[in-house]
Amino acid sequence: MPVAVKRPKIVQDILGRVEALGDDPYQFLRDWKARNDRKIIACLPMHFPLEMIHATGMLPVEMWPSNERITIAHSYVHVFYCGLSRSIVDDALQGKLEFLDGMYFYDQCMQARGLPFVIERNTPIPNIEFHHLPPIISNPDVVKPHLKWNLEKIRKSLERISGKALSDDAISQSIKIYNKNRKLLQRLYRTRKKNPGLLRAREIARIVQASALMLKEEHNELLEQLLPELEKLPVVPDNRVKIFIVGHFCHPPRFDVMDMIEDEGMVVVDDDIYNGARYFALSVNEDVNPIDGLADKFLDRSLPCPTRIDNEVNWGQYVKDKFHACGAQGVINLLAKYCPPHQERYVDIKRELARNNIPELLIELEHEAVSLEGLKTRLQALREQIEMGVK
Amino acid sequence: MSDVKVKRNELESLKWMGKAIDEYFAEVRRAPEEGKKVCWHIAVPGTLMTTSQGILTIMHAHVAAYIGARHLMKEVFEVSEDEGFLSNTCCYMRTFVGLAMAKVNGVKLPPQIDFPLPDLINCMGECQEQFTMAELLSHKTGAPAIIIDPNPSGCVTKEDFDERVKYLEKQLKEVAIPMIEKVSGHRYDYAALSEAMAVMKKCAILRNKCVALQAHRPAPMTLFDLGVGLAPFIVLQGKPGTVEFYERFLAELEDRVAKGIGAVPDEKYRLYWDNYTMWRLLGVVGRELINHHANIVIGRYPLAFYPDVELIDPENPLHSLAECNVSMLKTLYPHWASEMVNDYVEKFDLDGLLMPASPTCRMFDIGQHDIVDACERKHGVPGLIFEGDMVDIAFFNEAQFKTRFEAFLETIDARKKWRRG
Numbered sequence: 040m041p042v043a044v045k046r047p048k049i050v051q052d053i054l055g056r057v058e059a060l061g062d063d064p065y066q067f068l069r070d071w072k073a074r075n076d077r078k079i080i081a082c083l084p085m086h087f088p089l090e091m092i093h094a095t096g097m098l099p100v101e102m103w104p105s106n107e108r109i110t111i112a113h114s115y116v117h118v119f120y121c122g123l124s125r126s127i128v129d130d131a132l133q134g135k136l137e138f139l140d141g142m143y144f145y146d147q148c149m150q151a152r153g154l155p156f157v158i159e160r161n162t163p164i165p166n167i168e169f170h171h172l173p174p175i176i177s178n179p180d181v182v183k184p185h186l187k188w189n190l191e192k193i194r195k196s197l198e199r200i201s202g203k204a205l206s207d208d209a210i211s212q213s214i215k216i217y218n219k220n221r222k223l224l225q226r227l228y229r230t231r232k233k234n235p236g237l238l239r240a241r242e243i244a245r246i247v248q249a250s251a252l253m254l255k256e257e258h259n260e261l262l263e264q265l266l267p268e269l270e271k272l273p274v275v276p277d278n279r280v281k282i283f284i285v286g287h288f289c290h291p292p293r294f295d296v297m298d299m300i301e302d303e304g305m306v307v308v309d310d311d312i313y314n315g316a317r318y319f320a321l322s323v324n325e326d327v328n329p330i331d332g333l334a335d336k337f338l339d340r341s342l343p344c345p346t347r348i349d350n351e352v353n354w355g356q357y358v359k360d361k362f363h364a365c366g367a368q369g370v371i372n373l374l375a376k377y378c379p380p381h382q383e384r385y386v387d388i389k390r391e392l393a394r395n396n397i398p399e400l401l402i403e404l405e406h407e408a409v410s411l412e413g414l415k416t417r418l419q420a421l422r423e424q425i426e427m428g429v430k
Numbered sequence: 431m432s433d434v435k436v437k438r439n440e441l442e443s444l445k446w447m448g449k450a451i452d453e454y455f456a457e458v459r460r461a462p463e464e465g466k467k468v469c470w471h472i473a474v475p476g477t478l479m480t481t482s483q484g485i486l487t488i489m490h491a492h493v494a495a496y497i498g499a500r501h502l503m504k505e506v507f508e509v510s511e512d513e514g515f516l517s518n519t520c521c522y523m524r525t526f527v528g529l530a531m532a533k534v535n536g537v538k539l540p541p542q543i544d545f546p547l548p549d550l551i552n553c554m555g556e557c558q559e560q561f562t563m564a565e566l567l568s569h570k571t572g573a574p575a576i577i578i579d580p581n582p583s584g585c586v587t588k589e590d591f592d593e594r595v596k597y598l599e600k601q602l603k604e605v606a607i608p609m610i611e612k613v614s615g616h617r618y619d620y621a622a623l624s625e626a627m628a629v630m631k632k633c634a635i636l637r638n639k640c641v642a643l644q645a646h647r648p649a650p651m652t653l654f655d656l657g658v659g660l661a662p663f664i665v666l667q668g669k670p671g672t673v674e675f676y677e678r679f680l681a682e683l684e685d686r687v688a689k690g691i692g693a694v695p696d697e698k699y700r701l702y703w704d705n706y707t708m709w710r711l712l713g714v715v716g717r718e719l720i721n722h723h724a725n726i727v728i729g730r731y732p733l734a735f736y737p738d739v740e741l742i743d744p745e746n747p748l749h750s751l752a753e754c755n756v757s758m759l760k761t762l763y764p765h766w767a768s769e770m771v772n773d774y775v776e777k778f779d780l781d782g783l784l785m786p787a788s789p790t791c792r793m794f795d796i797g798q799h800d801i802v803d804a805c806e807r808k809h810g811v812p813g814l815i816f817e818g819d820m821v822d823i824a825f826f827n828e829a830q831f832k833t834r835f836e837a838f839l840e841t842i843d844a845r846k847k848w849r850r851g
């Protein structure tokens with residue numbers, strides 16, 4: 040279903056660019072590297088302090104799943120690992136990541152923990168490193184000194200790879216550029232909230248995904264061109280069923296599934312996915328020492344993450360509050376199959392939504408094919424349930 | 431289902447352990463009426479923190495193994511399924527949280543697995559699922575939770591190791607102890623911790639001597655015998671009788687070595703077992719092993735319990751606990767595990783590696799393919815990777831295992847011939 044608003048060429052062009060980038064990040068990054076003669080470091084998504092990499096002049100990118108079938112990786116990792124981890128191994132083994140100058144992993148989840156061993160042993164990619172970013176944040180005062188110790192260790196590693204000193208000033212400059220990006224993305228979301236028919240859910244997610252793959256200055260520029268154009272467009276009344284999407288905490292979503300949600304007469308009005316609102320929800324405090332600022336963002340408990348343990352988080356309540364705040368009529372949980380951190384939190388999310396009669400659908404997504412026919416029927420059922428007010 | 435054609439030689443000394451555990455669990459069940467506190471502990475390290483303080487402690491993997499070995503999971507899994515857990519969620523989480531929820535919801539459980547709800551949850555988890563399990567248990571039972579991070583992830587240099595030990599010690603002091611004091615209602619008794627640690631150290635020294643005897647041909651015990659003997663490192667830490675148990679255990683093994691008696695009659699294949707002991711599969715897998723005169727001589731998991739006896743220092747208990755734990759958890763990481771397995775192949779004269787992988791647990795199976803590959807290249811010793819689970823039988827295909835296991839033994843035979851020239 041096309042969007043209801045007629046969009047100018049410049050908007051269409053930008054959307055075309057981010058779609059192509061997300062579709063083939065390999066070519067985009069190879070070209071970028073050739074043009075700029077700068078190193079590229081890939082990190083596991085979500086919590087790595089990318090600002091520090093950026094401050095060295097290298098390009099930090101967050102790892103992504105390929106859109107091809109996984110083949111060779113299955114001789115190295117089990118089939119019951121999430122699509123993202125299997126895909127990273129597959130890409131690395133197939134030589135598709137040969138342009139990388141390093142890969143940073145951290146204790147994001149159990150699957151992520153072993154990946155550096157497999158990749159280091161079987162590929163020529165240099166600088167495969169594992170850094171400890173504490174998985175428990177319930178006691179920030181106890182955690183913070185240790186976290187800062189690890190951030191300093193990352194600084195040393197970056198100095199070695201980049202061959203130059205990494206000063207606090209340089210990190211502060213990068214923090215400013217990253218915070219600007221967060222503000223621009225927040226503005227994008229506000230615009231979408233006022234006018235949900237303006238962009239498809241896929242397009243929004245592609246814009247965010249591009250931020251994870253581009254140099255932040257270039258992405259800021261892109262947003263600065265895009266936003267005024269979008270903000271000029273007329274608000275079109277939208278009577279579709281309003282949906283709030285949750286999940287995909289680190290794994291980018293399946294874009295075909297996002298299309299299908301909207302093709303079934305629903306509109307995504309807000310989300311809590313990593314390639315979405317979670318990506319820019321927290322900024323780094325610019326008024327303190329940059330290492331403190333980065334540590335404080337990591338330890339900020341206002342945006343719970345299933346891979347960071349905080350005993351005070353009530354996941355059911357968190358999702359319910361977000362759902363009510365965005366005015367949606369139903370929730371879709373997008374669960375990357377074999378993602379233990381999410382599936383364990385789903386227990387509480389499901390219970391709380393059911394207790395409050397909030398219509399909810401769980402979609403387990405595999406890297407491999409999902410039965411789109413079956414999914415279509417389930418989406419129709421959700422929409423009808425909401426339309427008929429069936430609780 | 432194949433019959434057992436060959437009979438394993440049982441160890442007399444191990445019988446004490448079954449009785450000791452039953453008695454201990456009975457004491458745990460009596461705790462509420464006797465006014466004692468109960469802790470539900472998650473993870474390998476750290477039970478000593480509460481057991482030494484008179485807090486009756488049960489441990490997740492131990493309880494799950496107990497339930498699995500007695501085929502009592504069905505009732506518990508039904509509860510966890512009702513709670514909304516997906517079937518490929520960590521089986522220990524489904525078991526432990528399922529047990530708690532059964533109690534909270536008033537579901538009647540078989541008496542052997544009916545434990546009082548916790549007054550305290552303690553987790554020094556080596557895996558994310560353990561942290562989450564503690565969080566869920568705390569939310570569902572209302573008991574406070576200690577959740578601390580002992581992982582050596584990212585440790586490469588001595589400087590890293592020292593920082594990790596410092597961090598763990600700080601967490602023990604600033605997070606664990608204040609909470610234990612609050613729940614127990616009295617000041618933390620460091621002398622009691624030291625005493626329990628001293629007893630555990632004696633057990634660990636004896637246990638390591640037992641393990642060393644496995645280098646003999648035939649090996650006097652199976653790895654699973656060693657697994658049965660783990661309780662002095664989990665919930666019976668520091669308890670009377672544990673040192674004497676290990677003395678009897680060692681004496682029996684030495685006697686076997688002197689007389690040339692193996693755990694498996696006519697031992698033909700000496701194998702390594704990766705991963706947890708899959709208690710629920712032991713019937714089927716054990717039958718296959720014994721019928722082919724194969725013994726699991728050594729493995730990764732049972733040796734994750736305080737192997738570095740020189741680090742156990744009762745005079746300096748918190749620092750020592752931190753050091754022991756950071757050190758012992760290293761084997762959970764594939765690069766260290768790979769080195770360890772290669773060492774074992776030489777030290778224990780192994781013929782092959784059995785590498786079970788559970789779709790519900792990511793702890794040991796990361797890097798298994800590479801560990802096997804490294805071993806094949808270095809020693810020409812093959813490995814068999816197969817799916818199973820500690821308690822959920824749904825993930826195990828018996829017929830497929832038997833076929834693949836037989837083919838695996840044929841590969842070992844061929845390699846042996848080749849090595850002999």
Ligand code: SF4
Nearest residue numbers: 121148289290375378
């Ligand atoms: S999708 Fe889940 S399991 Fe996969 S890497 Fe991310 S957090 Fe880990």
Ligand code: SF4
Nearest residue numbers: 520522557559791793
């Ligand atoms: S995932 Fe594995 S290691 Fe982690 S709690 Fe579950 S059974 Fe234990």
